[in-house]
Amino acid sequence: MFELDLRSRSPVYEQLVEKFKELIINNVMKPDEQLPAVRVLAGELTVNPNTIQKAYRELEHRGYIYSVPGKGSFVRPAVPGNNAAKLRTLEEELSRIVSEMLYLGSTPQEIITRIKTQLAKGEGGKLDD
Amino acid sequence: MFELDLRSRSPVYEQLVEKFKELIINNVMKPDEQLPAVRVLAGELTVNPNTIQKAYRELEHRGYIYSVPGKGSFVRPAVPGNNAAKLRTLEEELSRIVSEMLYLGSTPQEIITRIKTQLAKGEGGKLDD
DNA sequence: TTAACTGTACTATATATGTTAGTACAGTTA
DNA sequence: TAACTGTACTAACATATATAGTACAGTTAA
Numbered sequence: 001m002f003e004l005d006l007r008s009r010s011p012v013y014e015q016l017v018e019k020f021k022e023l024i025i026n027n028v029m030k031p032d033e034q035l036p037a038v039r040v041l042a043g044e045l046t047v048n049p050n051t052i053q054k055a056y057r058e059l060e061h062r063g064y065i066y067s068v069p070g071k072g073s074f075v076r077p078a079v080p081g082n083n084a085a086k087l088r089t090l091e092e093e094l095s096r097i098v099s100e101m102l103y104l105g106s107t108p109q110e111i112i113t114r115i116k117t118q119l120a121k122g123e124g125g126k127l128d129d
Numbered sequence: 130m131f132e133l134d135l136r137s138r139s140p141v142y143e144q145l146v147e148k149f150k151e152l153i154i155n156n157v158m159k160p161d162e163q164l165p166a167v168r169v170l171a172g173e174l175t176v177n178p179n180t181i182q183k184a185y186r187e188l189e190h191r192g193y194i195y196s197v198p199g200k201g202s203f204v205r206p207a208v209p210g211n212n213a214a215k216l217r218t219l220e221e222e223l224s225r226i227v228s229e230m231l232y233l234g235s236t237p238q239e240i241i242t243r244i245k246t247q248l249a250k251g252e253g254g255k256l257d258d
Numbered sequence: 259t260t261a262a263c264t265g266t267a268c269t270a271t272a273t274a275t276g277t278t279a280g281t282a283c284a285g286t287t288a
Numbered sequence: 289t290a291a292c293t294g295t296a297c298t299a300a301c302a303t304a305t306a307t308a309g310t311a312c313a314g315t316t317a318a
Contacts, residue, residue, distance in 0.1 A: 009304090011275080011276055011277085012276080022225070037294085038294065038295090039292090047278090048278045048279075049278095050277075051278080053294075053295075053296095054276090056294085057295090067293095067294060067295090068286090068293085069285055069286085069293070069295065070284075070285030070286040070287085070294065071285080071286060072292095078232060078233075081234070083233040083234055087230065087233055087234075087235060090226055090229055090230050091230075094223070097222050097223050097226065098244060098247055098248070099154050099155060099247075100154055101220075102248075104216055104219070105209050105210070105212055111244065112241070112244065114220060115223070115227060115240065115241065115244060116241065118227055118228075119231075138275090140304080141305080166263080166264065167264080168264090176306085177308075178307095180305085182265075182266075183305090183306090185265085196264095196266090197264085197314085198264070198265040198313070198314055199263085199265065199316085200264060200316090201263095201264060201265075
């Protein structure tokens with residue numbers, strides 16, 4: 001399904017959380033679509049099932065998936081609203097990154113253009129439904 | 130000088146790296162300005178000197194400061210160029226964040242406006258010299 | 259030169275986190 | 289019933305983080 005970097009300082013379960021989050025956010029995995037079974041994914045990635053489950057538990061806690069014992073784990077449909085706190089965090093991250101790009105020599109023009117390009121492509125949103 | 134969250138999952142030395150990076154990028158600490166001595170900052174923050182030194186070593190490795198044994202640690206002046214790799218990483222982060230903001234319900238208009246506002250303020254760059 | 263500062267290196271110890279291994283139990287479905 | 293699903297738990301091990309203490313060499317001002 002995807003690759004892991006076992007030598008990374010980022011723990012495996014955290015890498016898994018990021019990968020699935022990416023797939024869900026970018027609508028590659030659709031709402032209510034089933035994730036691989038814990039044991040199956042563990043087998044494919046040669047990783048312990050406990051590690052996969054830890055990632056799934058975290059994804060559920062962060063609101064990206066829901067799990068039903070006996071059935072499986074599924075993509076949770078995005079709920080509008082209640083995202084104010086998360087959005088504030090993301091806006092701070094955004095500021096940080098823009099600041100760092102300016103520090104490294106990017107021009108405001110380049111940054112604006114880059115973002116407009118991405119937004120025009122409809123990346124990451126539900127624009128390409 | 131600033132606050133630490135000892136209960137954070139983020140290690141203390143990593144928090145220190147981020148804090149100083151922030152101060153340097155936003156030009157709060159000027160080029161060649163001296164950082165607090167390892168033992169002094171350790172005393173102020175009630176943290177082990179080894180932890181401070183680990184943060185400084187990391188900051189030096191990432192190119193934000195330089196240290197001179199016997200003298201002290203100082204802010205390294207930003208060098209233009211050689212930043213292509215870092216910029217590529219930041220652009221990827223930027224894309225990730227914009228995608229997530231769209232997922233959480235932000236409109237492209239809001240995102241663009243927010244970034245233009247920040248750029249106009251001259252935040253983070255050397256624009257406010 | 260001495261004293262007090264600077265960064266740096268090293269060992270040892272304690273604790274927390276991440277990962278694996280193995281076992282077990284309950285719900286679901288063909 | 290058999291084979292799947294998530295979940296919980298213990299035990300063991302490796303690594304990362306942080307503290308404590310000691311030590312050494314370069315710098316600087318009295």
